[in-house]
Amino acid sequence: MSVIYILWLREVKKYLRSRAQIIASLGSPLMYLGVLGFALGPVFARAGEGSYLQFIAPGVMGMTLLFTSMFSGVALLWDRQFGFLKETLVAPVPRVQVMLGRTLGGATVAMLQGLLILVVCLIAGFRPSSAAAVPLALLVMALIAIVFAALGTVIGSSLREMQGFQLVMNFLVMPIFFLSGALYPLKNLPIALAVLTRIDPLTYGVDGARGAFIGVSHFGIMTDVVVLIVAGLALLALGAWRFTKIEA
Amino acid sequence: MSSPEPVIRVQHVVKKFGDLAAVDDISFDVSRGEVFAFLGPNGAGKTTTIKMLTTLLRPTSGTLELDGLDPTVDTNDVRRRLGVVFQDPSLDQDLTAWENMEIHGVLYGVPRGVRRERTKELLTLFDLWERRDSMVKTFSGGMRRRLEIARGLLHTPRVLFLDEPTLGLDPQSRNQLWTHVSHLNKTEGVTVFLTTHYMDEADRVADRIAVIDHGRIVAIGSPAELKAKTGAASLEDAYLALTGTSIRDESAGAADRMRQMARAWGRR
Numbered sequence: 001m002s003v004i005y006i007l008w009l010r011e012v013k014k015y016l017r018s019r020a021q022i023i024a025s026l027g028s029p030l031m032y033l034g035v036l037g038f039a040l041g042p043v044f045a046r047a048g049e050g051s052y053l054q055f056i057a058p059g060v061m062g063m064t065l066l067f068t069s070m071f072s073g074v075a076l077l078w079d080r081q082f083g084f085l086k087e088t089l090v091a092p093v094p095r096v097q098v099m100l101g102r103t104l105g106g107a108t109v110a111m112l113q114g115l116l117i118l119v120v121c122l123i124a125g126f127r128p129s130s131a132a133a134v135p136l137a138l139l140v141m142a143l144i145a146i147v148f149a150a151l152g153t154v155i156g157s158s159l160r161e162m163q164g165f166q167l168v169m170n171f172l173v174m175p176i177f178f179l180s181g182a183l184y185p186l187k188n189l190p191i192a193l194a195v196l197t198r199i200d201p202l203t204y205g206v207d208g209a210r211g212a213f214i215g216v217s218h219f220g221i222m223t224d225v226v227v228l229i230v231a232g233l234a235l236l237a238l239g240a241w242r243f244t245k246i247e248a
Numbered sequence: 249m250s251s252p253e254p255v256i257r258v259q260h261v262v263k264k265f266g267d268l269a270a271v272d273d274i275s276f277d278v279s280r281g282e283v284f285a286f287l288g289p290n291g292a293g294k295t296t297t298i299k300m301l302t303t304l305l306r307p308t309s310g311t312l313e314l315d316g317l318d319p320t321v322d323t324n325d326v327r328r329r330l331g332v333v334f335q336d337p338s339l340d341q342d343l344t345a346w347e348n349m350e351i352h353g354v355l356y357g358v359p360r361g362v363r364r365e366r367t368k369e370l371l372t373l374f375d376l377w378e379r380r381d382s383m384v385k386t387f388s389g390g391m392r393r394r395l396e397i398a399r400g401l402l403h404t405p406r407v408l409f410l411d412e413p414t415l416g417l418d419p420q421s422r423n424q425l426w427t428h429v430s431h432l433n434k435t436e437g438v439t440v441f442l443t444t445h446y447m448d449e450a451d452r453v454a455d456r457i458a459v460i461d462h463g464r465i466v467a468i469g470s471p472a473e474l475k476a477k478t479g480a481a482s483l484e485d486a487y488l489a490l491t492g493t494s495i496r497d498e499s500a501g502a503a504d505r506m507r508q509m510a511r512a513w514g515r516r
Contacts, residue, residue: 006354014342083338090304090332091355092324 003093004101011072011105015112022113025068029060029117033124036183049185055216057126058137058209059182061117065144066180066202068113070173072106073152073239077162089246099153099243103236107142107149114141128213136221137212143228144205148176150235157242175200182206186218201231254313255280255407255439256301261310263296270296272463273310278407278456283433283440285454287447289491293463294443295335298411301441302332315406328356331400331408331438335415337392341385345376345395348384349402356403363402370398374428390421397425401432408432410442414449422446426453447484457483461491 015022037053037060044052079085088098128134155168179193180202189197197203208224211217217224254277263271271293278284286294299305300312303319303326312319319326339348346367353363371377374394384392393413400408410429414422430453433440444450450457451471458468467474467490471483480486 002354006351010340010343010347010351013347017342079340082341083334083336084340085338086334086336087338087340087352088355090302090327091352092327092357093355 003091003097004104007088007098007101008105008108011102011109012112015109022116025064025113026116026120028067029064029120032056032060032063032183033121037124053125054127054214055185055210056183057121057124058213059180059206060121061114061141062144062180062182062202062206062209063177064117065110065114065141065205066148066177067173069106069110069145069148070152070155070168072109073103073149073154074156074159074165074168075106076102076153076156077159077165081162085246095244095246096240099157099240100236103149103153103239104146106152107145110145110149111142114145129215133212133215137209140205140208140212140221140225140228143225143232144202144209147201147205147228147232147235150232150239153239154235154242157239157246176202179203180206181218201228204228204231253280254278255282255315256284256441257311257313258297258301259311259313261297261300261307261312263293263300263305264308269308269463271300271307274460274463274465275310276458276465276468278439278441280406281433281437281439282455283430283442283453285450285457286441286443286460287450287457287487288443288460292460292491294460295411297460298332298409298441298443302330302409303327328403329406331397331403331405333393333396333400333408333410333413335411337396339384339392339396339399342383344381344383345371345387346380348395349399352399352402358403366402366404370401371395373431374398375424388421390417390425393417393421393425394428397429401436401438404436405438407439407441410440412443412445414444414446422449429453447482447487451483459487459490466490 033053033056037056041052044050044055049055076085089095091098128137155172159165159168179196179200181197182202186194186197186203186207204219204224204227207218208221208228211221211224256278258277259275261271261274262269274293274297286297288294296305300307301314301319303323306320314326315329317326317329340351343351349367349371350363353367358366368377371380374397376391376395376398379387379391384395387395397410397413414425417425426449429440432438442454454471456468456470457474459466459474467477469477474486475481475483478486478489480489
């Protein structure tokens with residue numbers, strides 16, 4: 001237990017100390033929220049879908065959770081590069097504990113960043129349907145963070161070199177984001193896109209967050225939560241397995 | 249030659265990578281409390297041997313024993329008895345010296361009270377106590393090395409492995425580092441197993457030296473015995489007499505590969 005805790009604490013401490021990074025990571029969510037949110041607002045309203053800002057805010061939170069948690073998982077490559085990974089791999093503790101500490105730390109960092117974006121959204125004019133909806137929304141956000149921190153660990157344990165990082169960003173993280181329905185409704189999509197969105201775990205995350213925050217959900221919150229839990233457990237198991245295969 | 253209860257016992261150990269034997273039937277003992285140096289050209293099998301003793305590699309054949317335990321079976325128990333300072337740094341540079349010690353202590357199950365006390369003691373000894381709350385990235389090369397060694401000793405290991413610990417350090421830092429290591433060897437009785445390229449260091453700190461070349465031990469004994477055996481005036485000359493004068497340092501990669509290939513073909 002103390003091993004998981006100290007490695008979790010390491011991730012959180014490093015995040016809280018990197019002020020410049022925290023501010024820099026506000027950049028792209030602000031773009032989506034500020035520019036897309038307001039620019040597409042009139043079109044969205046005319047299509048009879050209501051406020052686009054209300055619609056996109058949960059999507060932007062989902063995006064932040066995705067990017068931050070994936071990034072912390074792939075940071076494993078940094079630790080490999082700078083050697084710290086070895087220190088944890090040769091320690092007389094089960095690898096699973098090392099993996100859990102790191103992954104839950106990454107998920108926590110993503111959650112903190114997600115909460116920051118929630119505050120930004122509230123300032124921009126986003127209004128959850130009721131205060132009572134917030135705890136459920138936070139649960140969905142936490143699940144998104146865990147799912148993608150675990151996926152980050154799977155990727156980080158499988159890549160050997162830093163060069164792979166760009167590949168992951170362009171061919172995994174960006175597609176997950178664009179296919180998730182964070183920016184558009186899931187209704188009436190072309191069949192190919194409809195299929196792709198349904199195999200993207202973030203789709204259920206964003207849908208669940210939307211359901212909780214503003215009461216609009218495509219699949220129903222229960223379905224979303226169940227899919228996220230199943231995906232999270234599967235990815236944690238896969239991550240643990242990949243992590244035990246890393247050679248020190 | 250060695251005392252009745254060796255802390256490390258290596259018997260007929262072979263490690264093959266494919267057809268290549270990186271370590272080819274080596275046997276030696278290291279006594280408790282000894283400072284034992286492993287010398288050899290690049291690619292001679294030093295790091296492979298250390299990796300086998302520290303549970304990172306399994307030998308192809310032969311037996312290893314560390315403090316009476318088998319590293320291939322009692323992996324975690326063996327790891328708890330070892331302090332390892334790798335050739336490459338393994339500190340978290342974005343954390344402080346203190347935090348690096350804390351994490352290590354928790355990973356090795358050192359109880360909080362003992363951990364705090366021993367961290368203070370070791371950081372003070374290695375002249376790092378004043379800088380305990382500074383980020384490691386602000387440390388010089390010598391300070392980082394000292395911190396790694398202090399960290400390796402935190403869980404009071406029976407054996408401290410130092411793989412080329414003074415590589416890239418200035419003479420002052422090297423001198424200071426060995427003073428500390430010798431001190432700890434005497435006060436705590438920790439056995440030290442080191443590799444180095446600097447003969448003067450081996451001559452100064454080691455009780456016994458094994459010279460390894462082409463995966464085999466070519467000579468073993470005290471610095472004086474090695475000099476006497478080869479009739480050389482200095483350990484440097486003794487070493488060259490044992491391993492030859494051909495250059496392997498500068499072009500280790502290519503020379504190694506050629507040598508290994510030659511041996512692989514020769515064996516078929």
